[in-house]
Amino acid sequence: MESVGSIILYFIVALSMIVFSVMAVTTRKILRAATYLLFTLFAAAVVYFMLDYEFLGAVQIAVYAGGIVVLFVFAILLTSRPGDNTERLTSRSRVMGAIAALATLLAAGYALLSRTMVFLAKPAMEAPTMDNIGTAMLGTGEGQYLLPFEAVSVLLLACIIGGVVVARKR
């Protein structure tokens, strides 16, 4: 049995996640789409906090809200005038998009709802401490992630160099 507060928090988060993600793909002003994306990412961060993954929630806010959304806003301001509306959608592309989205929703939703019995209540868990996370990330044993960690660092280096090479003035 959950406390009343966490149920209320859950409904606020779920509702804002749904509403803001719908608005992010339907609004005609591109800068607003980026703002609604930011709110959706915050809602996801709250989900991580609710599930006791505090480190992950902090990373979500720092990297997504702090990094990626700022990049989006800069790119939008560089490529379009603020206040511009995107063109109205043709009904054909809207129908195609709606069909694809509804097909995904029905297929995945059916698979999900036909197996609700698998999921029991949230089991008790100690929130992973920074000690656990650091050991798992920088260890070489089973279930430890030194190699992917180093691979990601090489990927980020390649991304920095690639970004500079692609975007510089010729």
Place this chain on the structure above:
Amino acid sequence: MEITAVYYLIPALIMFCCGVYGFITRKNMIAMLISLELMLNAVDINFVVFNRFLYPEQMEGMFFTLFAIAIAAAETALAIAIIINIFRAAKNIDVRTLNEMKF
């Protein structure tokens, strides 16, 4: 009322479907990238929820999400560099009008 995994998976599913809809209907490249981020984020939530509800003593889902966030950041940075480069060459970023690779 008991909040089980399905209560978290359904908003994530709706978020993913919004991403699919936006990716198909949007014509502006940055708007398409925003839809892509929505889809990636929905998948991240799924990883975390499955980890928390089915295998609470392990941390695999959490690490997958952590690396997915890092890769999403790299991908977005590079995609925006490409978009800005295209904008510099073609003066717009509408996918319908960009049908030549070399300007």
